[in-house]
Every structure is written in C-alpha cells, then in structure tokens.
Amino acid sequence: MRQIPLLVLMLTLLFxxxxxxxxxxxxxxxxxxxxxxxxxxxxxxxxxxxxxLSGQEDTENAKAxxxxxxxxxxxxxxxxxxxxxxxxxxxxxxxxxxxxxxRLFDGNRRSNxxxxxxxxxxxxxxxxxxxxxxxxxxxxxxxxxxxxxxxxVRINENTVEVSQFQRDRAEELFKAGSISRVDLAQxxxxxxxxxxQLVVARTNLDNYKLQLKQLLELDIAxxxxxxxxxxxEEDVMLPxxxxxxxxxxxxxxxxxxxxxxxxxxxxxxxxKKAKSxxxxxxxxxxxxxxxxxxxxxxxxxxxxxxxxxESIGLTLSIPIYSNRDNxxxxxxxxxxxxxxxxxxxxxQKALLRxxxxxxxxxxxxxxxxxxxxERVKYVEESFNLTQEQFLLGMKNTLELLTEKNNYLxxxxxxxxxxxxxxxxxxxxxxxxxxxxxxxx
Numbered sequence: 075m076r077q078i079p080l081l082v083l084m085l086t087l088l089f090x091x092x093x094x095x096x097x098x099x100x101x102x103x104x105x106x107x108x109x110x111x112x113x114x115x116x117x118x119x120x121x122x123x124x125x126x127l128s129g130q131e132d133t134e135n136a137k138a139x140x141x142x143x144x145x146x147x148x149x150x151x152x153x154x155x156x157x158x159x160x161x162x163x164x165x166x167x168x169x170x171x172x173x174x175x176x177r178l179f180d181g182n183r184r185s186n187x188x189x190x191x192x193x194x195x196x197x198x199x200x201x202x203x204x205x206x207x208x209x210x211x212x213x214x215x216x217x218x219x220x221x222x223x224x225x226x227v228r229i230n231e232n233t234v235e236v237s238q239f240q241r242d243r244a245e246e247l248f249k250a251g252s253i254s255r256v257d258l259a260q261x262x263x264x265x266x267x268x269x270x271q272l273v274v275a276r277t278n279l280d281n282y283k284l285q286l287k288q289l290l291e292l293d294i295a296x297x298x299x300x301x302x303x304x305x306x307e308e309d310v311m312l313p314x315x316x317x318x319x320x321x322x323x324x325x326x327x328x329x330x331x332x333x334x335x336x337x338x339x340x341x342x343x344x345x346k347k348a349k350s351x352x353x354x355x356x357x358x359x360x361x362x363x364x365x366x367x368x369x370x371x372x373x374x375x376x377x378x379x380x381x382x383x384e385s386i387g388l389t390l391s392i393p394i395y396s397n398r399d400n401x402x403x404x405x406x407x408x409x410x411x412x413x414x415x416x417x418x419x420x421x422q423k424a425l426l427r428x429x430x431x432x433x434x435x436x437x438x439x440x441x442x443x444x445x446x447x448e449r450v451k452y453v454e455e456s457f458n459l460t461q462e463q464f465l466l467g468m469k470n471t472l473e474l475l476t477e478k479n480n481y482l483x484x485x486x487x488x489x490x491x492x493x494x495x496x497x498x499x500x501x502x503x504x505x506x507x508x509x510x511x512x513x514x
Contacts, residue, residue, distance in 0.1 A: 171363030181350025
C-alpha cells in the first residue's frame with residue numbers, strides 16, 4: 075500500500091518537467107497558419123490600413139466643405155488718450171459677433187474633390203490588398219524553400235549513411251587486401267565531403283527558417299518549425315489553364331491594375347478641378363454683432379442692445395487675370411493624366427512579365443520533374459548495381475563514386491523541379507485570386 079503514494083509523488087514531480095519539455099517545443103506552422111498570422115500582424119499591412127483611415131478622414135473633411143462655416147469673435151480694446159483736454163484718458167471697448175459663410179458655387183471644385191477622395195479611399199483599400207498579396211507571395215516562396223531545404227537535409231543524411239557504410243566496408247576490403255589504400259582514401263574523402271554537404275544543407279535550412287520567421291515578424295526568442303506535408307505527383311503535375319487565360323484573370327483582379335485604373339479617374343477629376351479656376355465663385359455671408367465703449371452715458375446693456383446688428387450679403391468673385399495660374403494648372407493636370415495612363419500600361423506590362431515568367435517556371439518545372447523522376451529511377455538502379463559490383467571487386471572506386479554523384483545530382487534535380495513547380499502553381503493562384511493550397 076505504501077507504493078501507491080510513492081508512485082503518485084513521483085508522477086507529481088515528473089509532470090512539471092514533462093509539461094515544461096512540452097512547452098519548450100517550438101510551434102509547428104502550417105502554410106495556412108503562416109498566412110493568417112502574417113495578414114493579421116504584418117507591419118506593412120497595418121500601415122496600409124492606417125493610410126486608409128487617414129484618407130477617409132480627408133474624405134469626410136471634403137464633404138464638410140459643402141456646408142456653411144460658422145465662427146464667433148470677441149475683441150476687447152483699450153485706448154489711451156494722453157491729452158489733458160479729454161475728460162477720460164483711457165477708454166475700453168468691445169465687439170462681439172457671429173459670422174457664417176457659405177460658398178454657393180465654385181465651378182464644382184468641391185464636388186470633384188469629394189469624388190477624388192472617394193477614389194483615393196478605394197486606392198488605399200487596394201493598397202491593403204496589394205500588401206496582403208505581397209506578403210502571401212513572399213510567404214509561399216519562403217515556405218516552399220523551407221520544405222525544399224528539409225528534403226535536401228534528408229537526402230544528405232541518407233547520403234552520409236551510405237558513405238559511412240561504403241567507407242566501413244572499404245576498410246574491411248582493404249584489410250582483406252581486396253582494394254588498395256588509394257581506393258580507401260577516396261571513399262574516406264567522399265565520406266568527409268558528404269558530411270560537409272550535410273552541414274551546408276542544415277545551414278541553408280536554418281537560413282530559410284530564419285527568413286520565414288522574419289516574414290512572420292516573430293520575436294527573437296521564438297523558434298519556428300513547419301509541418302512537413304506528404305506531396306504527391308498530383309500536386310506537382312496539377313493542370314494549368316492557358317497562359318492568356320491566367321493573364322486576363324490577373325488583369326481583372328490584381329489590385330495594382332485596379333489602382334492604376336482609378337488613378338486615371340483621379341487625374342481626370344483633377345483636370346476638372348483645374349478648369350474650375352476659370353469660373354466665378356459665389357458666396358453667401360451672414361452675421362450678427364454688437365459692441366460697447368466705456369466713457370459714455372449709456373450702460374453696458376443699453377449699448378449692447380443699441381449696437382446689435384444683423385447682416386447678410388452675396389460675394390461674387392470673377393477671375394480676370396491670374397498670371398497664368400489657371401492655364402498652368404490645367405496643362406499640368408492633363409500631363410498628369412497622360413502619366414497615369416502610362417502608369418496603367420506599365421503596370422499591365424509588368425504583370426504580363428510576371429505571369430509569363432511564373433507560368434514558364436511552372437510548366438518547365440513540371441516537365442523537368444517528369445524527366446527527373448524517370449532519371450532517378452534508372453540512375454538509382456545503376457548506382458545500386460555498381461555498389462554491389464564494387465563490394466564484389468568488379469568495379470573500382472572511381473566508377474562507384476561517379477555513379478553515386480550521378481544519383482545525388484538526379485535526386486537534387488528532382489527535388490528542385492518538384493518544389494519549383496508547386497511554388498509556381500501557388501503563385502499563379504495568387505495572381506488569379508484563387509485560394510492557396512493550404513495543405514502544403
């Protein structure tokens with residue numbers, strides 16, 4: 075019976091250690107988790123959202139210009155008369171007023187400004203979308219590089235195991251007099267080289283993981299690991315639409331294209347605003363006021379009442395000569411509109427280059443992958459046969475190492491084409507606003 079409390083005590087003592095070990099394990103990130111986290115925490119995305127809020131304030135301010143303005147004024151004055159001929163050397167006076175001003179007509183400048191600000195809000199909203207696209211593209215690229223690096227490490231680990239086996243077997247053959255010292259030295263050298271390549275592969279993996287961590291903007295103390303999915307040939311050889319179909323879809327959905335199109339509309343409104351300088355402006359003015367002065371026979375309240383006044387009037391301002399300001403503004407606005415059209419054309423060309431490049435990477439990598447898979451099958455078979463023949467003394471060390479390097483190169487080509495194809499497919503999904511395959 076005493077053993078039961080002792081067992082409970084041991085479990086109680088060990089549980090915090092086990093729990094602490096569990097907590098110390100770094101979080102394993104899926105691609106979906108990376109994307110969701112980055113879209114929520116990325117600084118550039120947050121800055122774009124702040125810019126949208128700032129622009130919306132400008133829009134509200136532009137709308138407010140359509141209403142009258144109202145202001146109140148209070149002034150107090152002291153006047154000193156140094157002459158001895160006056161009864162009172164110092165007088166006090168005050169004036170009080172409330173004034174309103176309402177611009178009735180200004181050549182539609184204010185209404186066009188409101189339209190412009192609404193377009194700017196749409197552009198700022200598209201800027202958020204573009205920032206989100208940028209971070210998704212970077213994450214997909216880096217995530218695939220991490221997956222590639224993980225597999226590269228596994229290949230190099232297997233290579234080191236094979237090299238160690240060959241080196242150990244060569245030592246036995248050397249002791250038995252079946253191979254020369256030179257053959258043994260070559261295999262020992264290859265073993266050292268393979269161990270070095272494993273170190274390089276692990277370093278590359280750490281670098282890519284660091285890049286992914288920095289994209290997620292994680293704290294310096296946080297470690298990052300990712301889920302390693304099981305990728306099949308179906309993932310690599312996913313059918314793609316025609317290149318022109320992808321490009322037309324991208325033109326319709328990519329935010330940089332929409333933003334450039336809206337910029338042309340903004341420029342057209344700027345021309346209209348510049349032309350409004352040729353039109354007269356009409357304003358309605360109204361106000362009430364009163365005042366008082368000391369040194370009179372009237373009381374303060376009597377003066378305030380007697381001086382109470384009301385006013386209303388219209389002000390028409392007609393531009394006659396503005397030192398070419400209006401003409402210059404119109405001409406520059408037209409030039410800006412031309413620039414906006416060129417910017418749209420440039421954005422379309424840039425998107426075309428990007429889509430064509432990614433599409434070429436995808437199709438080429440798919441073709442290379444099929445060839446690489448077939449090559450790996452035959453090269454692996456040749457390597458295994460050569461290794462068996464070497465152990466039987468039928469092949470020399472140079473032939474063995476040549477076949478081994480051919481096999482490793484084939485595996486690397488297969489790996490590279492595999493992840494290049496998957497990455498390119500996912501990038502094409504982003505450019506078409508299709509969901510990224512989060513199973514990776």
